[in-house]
Amino acid sequence: MPESPEVERIPSDLQELLDRFFAVCRQDLELMRDALHGRDFNTLARLGHTARGTGSGYGFKGMGRIGYDIELAALERDPAAIERHVDNLAHYLDTVQVEFDG
Structure with missing residues (x-):
């Protein structure tokens, strides 16, 4: 896992949607x-x-990359890789830093 958090630049008009976005992401993480x-x-x-x-x-x-990794590992039916990528997603969601454009 990366040592330092990723910084993502997000359009400022999405700011008010992020609480719901992260809540849904965490629900999906549990489903995973x-x-x-x-x-x-x-x-x-x-x-x-x-x-x-x-x-x-x-x-x-970063979430897009990890989601792709999970999808690919699932298609390959590789539980060890899936677990690693799901853990990476959890870490990403816990540590990502958001900066707003505009």
Whole structure:
């Protein structure tokens, strides 16, 4: 895991949506952990894909990269890699620093 937090530059018009955004991301993270426990690779691929698209769409490039990693590991049915990437996502959500554009 990275030692220093990532800094993401987000459009200022999204500022009021971020509390809800992070709440949903944390819910999805728990769903990922549950799916991993149950070896539900289809759900993991879907959730990884969602994290990739949503993260990138909001400007969270690091989340987009991790979501892609989760999706790919799920498609490869690699539980050890999935667990590592899910842990990376948890760390990212806990430490990401947001700077607003505009």
